[in-house]
Amino acid sequence: MSRDDPYHDVKKYHMAHLWSQKGDVSPLCADKPRKINLSRELWTIRPEAVTCKKCLARLAEKKAAESAKGAAKP
Ligand SMILES: [Zn+2]
Numbered sequence: 001m002s003r004d005d006p007y008h009d010v011k012k013y014h015m016a017h018l019w020s021q022k023g024d025v026s027p028l029c030a031d032k033p034r035k036i037n038l039s040r041e042l043w044t045i046r047p048e049a050v051t052c053k054k055c056l057a058r059l060a061e062k063k064a065a066e067s068a069k070g071a072a073k074p
Pocket of ligand 1: 013027028054
């Protein structure tokens with residue numbers, strides 16, 4: 001139990017990664033695409049709104065990879 005979530009009713013925000021034709025969304029932290037259960041979790045496309053630690057870690061990895069790529073350019 002954390003101070004920010006005393007009643008465990010704060011939903012986790014995942015970074016949306018894949019969309020199905022039915023409108024289901026898979027989070028960035030899923031190794032295999034899975035449906036986000038909207039009664040328990042939410043998704044966003046704004047990196048600053050993401051609260052899922054796994055998604056944040058993957059976003060950080062991506063950012064690091066991109067800046068490494070950028071640094072390699074002449
Ligand atoms: Zn996530």
